[in-house]
Amino acid sequence: MSLAPNAAAAALPRESTARVDLLLVASMVEANSRVLDVGCGDGALLRLLAEEKGVDARGIELSQRGVNDCVAQGLSVIQGDADTDLAAYPDDAFDYVILSQTLQATRRPREVVEGMLRIGRRAIVSFPNFGHWRIRAQIALGGHMPLTRNLPTIWYETPNIHFCTIQDFIDLVHAIGARIERGVALDRFGRPLAYSAPWVWNLFGEQGVFLLSRKE
Numbered sequence: 241m242s243l244a245p246n247a248a249a250a251a252l253p254r255e256s257t258a259r260v261d262l263l264l265v266a267s268m269v270e271a272n273s274r275v276l277d278v279g280c281g282d283g284a285l286l287r288l289l290a291e292e293k294g295v296d297a298r299g300i301e302l303s304q305r306g307v308n309d310c311v312a313q314g315l316s317v318i319q320g321d322a323d324t325d326l327a328a329y330p331d332d333a334f335d336y337v338i339l340s341q342t343l344q345a346t347r348r349p350r351e352v353v354e355g356m357l358r359i360g361r362r363a364i365v366s367f368p369n370f371g372h373w374r375i376r377a378q379i380a381l382g383g384h385m386p387l388t389r390n391l392p393t394i395w396y397e398t399p400n401i402h403f404c405t406i407q408d409f410i411d412l413v414h415a416i417g418a419r420i421e422r423g424v425a426l427d428r429f430g431r432p433l434a435y436s437a438p439w440v441w442n443l444f445g446e447q448g449v450f451l452l453s454r455k456e
Contacts (some may be wrong), residue, residue, distance in 0.1 A: 259284070260426065261340070261366050261426060261447055262284060262285045262340065264424060264426070264432075264449050265285060265364050266288050266289055268336075268422065268451045269289060269293055269295060269336050270293070270336075271293045271295070272293070272294050272295065272296075273295050273296070273335035273336060274298075274333070274336070275289055275296065275297050275334060275338065276336070276337045276338070276360065277289075277300075277338045277340070278326070278337060278339045278342065278352075278356065279300070279301060279302065279322055279339060279341075279345075280300065280310060280340075281301060282306055282310065283299065283306075283313055285338065286299050286315050287313060297316065298334075299315065299316070299318075300317065300319070300320035300322070300325060301318075301320070302319070302320070304319060307319045322339065322352050323346050323347045323351070323352060326352065326355035326358075326359060329359040330359065332360070332361060333360070334359060334361070335360065335361050335362065336361070336363070336364060337356040337357075337359055337360035337362075337363050338364045338365075339353075339356060339363070339364070339366075340364075340366045341366055341367060341368065341447075344368065344400040344401070345399040345400055346401075346402065349402050349404070350415070353365065353413075353416060353418075353452070354416055357416075357418055357452060357454050361453065362421070362453045363418075363451075364449070364450070365450050365452065366448065366450075368388075368390040369404075369406045369441070369442065369447060369448055370391075370405050371406060371407060371442040372388075372446050373444065375391070388446070389446075390447060405442055406425060406441045406442045407438055407441075410438060417454075417455055418454060418455065419455050420450055420452060421451045421452065421453050422451040423449070423451070424448070424450075425440075425445030425447070426445060426446060426448075427445065427446060430447075433445055
């Protein structure tokens with residue numbers, strides 16, 4: 241498992257208005273590869289990958305509005321559910337399967353990650369870190385569920401149903417017998433943390449981004 245913020249920054253497009261986490265995900269994808277973006281939203285990542293990396297970019301999105309936005313941009317996106325529809329894809333159908341800021345909203349996160357690694361040679365997962373010190377402080381001192389820039393929705397309206405920390409995700413990867421090829425934790429400004437110790441990521445990282453593969 242490696243953390244190489246300088247190399248990551250060098251690999252990102254210099255002129256871009258895309259979210260920093262999406263740029264980081266894009267830097268982990270090889271050019272001209274086959275990519276499936278699960279929960280692709282408005283298609284921002286798919287468009288970035290198609291334009292910057294020349295990938296065969298496809299997506300599935302739960303909301304009809306998201307699908308419509310993607311199709312209007314000429315993207316190949318169908319309506320689907322990460323919890324149920326990955327089973328329809330054959331083994332090794334893609335080089336990369338991406339789940340960006342969606343893991344916490346799935347009903348069965350372990351099965352989703354396992355499905356990603358079945359249909360893709362590699363999986364890239366990004367998610368908000370519920371172990372960040374600001375979240376801990378809001379619960380411990382304020383006595384309420386957290387509201388942050390990455391978690392802006394109040395508890396009774398949020399789609400998030402599985403609250404995952406960076407350490408939880410690392411434990412999940414080990415439990416399913418996968419390998420972490422690369423891991424990056426981002427601070428509140430979207431900058432990679434300088435230290436790679438998992439406890440530092442878990443305490444100070446607002447987001448985690450991980451590149452996974454199956455163990456041979």
